Amino acid sequence: MKQLRLSGSGGQGVITAAIIFAEAAMNEGKQVVQSQSYGPEARGGASKAEIVISDEKIYHPKIVSPDIVLSLTQKAADKYYKGLDQNNGLLVVDEDLVPNIPDFPNVVKVPVTRIAAEKVGKMLFTNIVALGVLVKLSQLISLESAKKAVEKRVPPHTIEQNMKALQLGYDAV
């Protein structure tokens, strides 16, 4: 069983990224559950999405102890890294938005928002850049599956940019 937590603030698209990741894992024959919690804000405020992936049927629907935490805000990083296993856990942060790296042994810093803004052209693609990062680091799903799942879930006129974002994220780590 693998457990991933994607955290940030409303509008960064972490829930969408989690749905796409879960769908790709499902297409590879895995059992998945995906859930989220969020505040009243459509933009800003805390947003958290969880994915549990297993070969067996999953009952308890939430993460018990995460394998990977992605945090796109300082607040989310500070809050969620604590649940990670000191030895095997992995914290992935946006290096610009999380300036104070938590005191944790395994941290990967990626400028996901900057990549989205500068290389894809819009900050809107931050979540898909982050998705590419997670695909590479987690080694749970293939890039190919991720591409298919992205294609299905994003608006048709944005597919090309989203593919670019996914690849850039994948290549950034």
Next chain:
Amino acid sequence: MTDMKLMQGNEACAAGAIAAGVRFFGGYPITPSTEIAETMAKDLPAVGGHFIQMEDEIGGMGVVLGAALAGQKVLTATSGPGFSLKQELIGYAACAEIPVVIVDVQRVGPSTGQPTSPSQGDVMQARWGTHGDHPMIVLSPWSVRETFDATVMAVNYAERFRTPVILLMDEIVGHLRENVQLPEQEKIDVYTRRQPTKTREQGYQPYKPEADLVPNPAAFGTGYRIHVTGLVHDYTGFPSGSPAVTEEFIDRLHKKIAIAQDEITHYDEFFMEDAEYAVVSYGGVARTAYEAVQQARRQGIKVGMVRLMTIWPFADKVIEKIAGKVKSILVPELNYGQLVNEIKRAANGQCEVKLLAKYNTEIFTPEEILSEIEKLQGGSK
């Protein structure tokens, strides 16, 4: 089976409704049920049905009851505060015997409470929310796939018994996405509403019950010119002030459901053969309970589980039976303790019944339930 899909509980509810023949949805958006309305808004017109967003929750109830009287299968969806508002016309549907499914995706209350957080706080409201005496059918699914099936079942029961049926979801299952494979349409058992068997000239009485105690009021516009009212009425459908008519009417409302209870009351038993302890659970919480029971079994604790899918009519016989077998029953609930009292009543002193309550917006962890199961071993018969 159709293709594997990643589907949300709320989406599965909408899909189940359409598969069961629902062609009319009226409602008012409210977290965490809104995806049901949104999915209906998109998918109902595609099958020639109607979606309408009403001015308020009460209007949402009224519009679906009107559509049901004109012959459509109907569904509305809401959550806590909206469920409170809908009670008035849920009672109307019970009295005028109008088939309708009301989905309540429970969130933390009272009042506005915690709009995006899970709860099982409406279990008693689902049964006793409206004034007066009438029974309720209440189903509470624990997975996305079962949400689809339970919605189909709810629509079928509403049509067959001519009664409001509550699909009591919770935020856990409503917002959960998981793998589902939906059945093919032709494999789904869909009940077709019964039509009058007599003409006006043959002395048709719209509220005269058949052998199953369910009447056959004709749909509006079919030439029967019937009268429908929320006043107590006799077989003709017209109001009556008679004590005898009133007594028979209230009695029949209860009995039409009671005589079918064994068909309606669905539950699962897990690891109960040799169980010395049992966990009784329902809705999204049952998923965590199951995980905890599995872990306890791995530790050698002889614990089983009963998962109630039908909350009302309550599974008296099942609880009575297991209470006679085990030393204690643990009831984890995401509320201050609601269904536990019903379980105590049905257990009738045969064993200890222990509540594990949680109401802080977070769901149980398997460890929390496991640790309570471990403590049961100290309990005495």
Next chain:
Amino acid sequence: MEDRIYEKYFRQHRLPHIWCPGCGNGIVMKAIVEAVEKQKLNRDNTVIVSGIGCSSRASGYMDFDTLHTAHGRAIPFATGIKLANPKLNVIVITGDGDCTAIGGNHFIHGARRNVDLTVVLFNNSIYGMTGGQASPMTPVHKKATTAPYGSVDRPFDACHLAEAAGAAYVARSTAFHVQHLTDMIAGGIARDGFSFIEAVVQCPTAYGRKNKMADPAQMMMWMRDNAVMKAAWDKLPTDKRDEKFPIGVFYQHEFTEYGKAYNEVIEMAQGGKK
């Protein structure tokens, strides 16, 4: 017996009605069936939907498919019926309390949405069935059991409200002006959209007795003397208006009827019209 053709529209076995001697509700009920006759509606395709209160008991006496709903909720039920089966003609009977107090939100949104309904409001200025409590249409200074010193609440003008909320047809008449009332209702039935007709009726028992008009005939004479046809009303100087009020068709407009607008949604969803 030609002139009693309306009798066939009533459930004779449900009569006599429960209304008080001298009540104006029966006059409006008859005007509705006269309007149905005039517009040649098929009785088996016509549904009468009512709320709760004195007015709303009318549905039980009328030989159509009839629905006596909950207090204030007639319009949502009627909306569901019409959308589920657009072939049905749907007439709503409501009262001043039912429509503008507890049902006020449904009323304005019904008008805004513009489903093809004909709503007839029996305005007796009071909650009659429960013994004379003030409604949102009780005039200022008039007495009610819940306004024993005279009402200080400003009343609604339901016709203004309907027009402002978007109704396709708005008219008023009185129980005194029977033929005019029938014509106003017939005009509403003919309009494809949300039609609203206020029918001013006398309630000698619960309203008149408290307000020095216990005699039904006296109340009807008050209607005769104070109702002014719209054209004349428009020319009437403000200082001469006093207790007078206008009757007639106040407003009509062709808006797209909701059900027809939704048919386009169905077409789009089914991949037809883009």
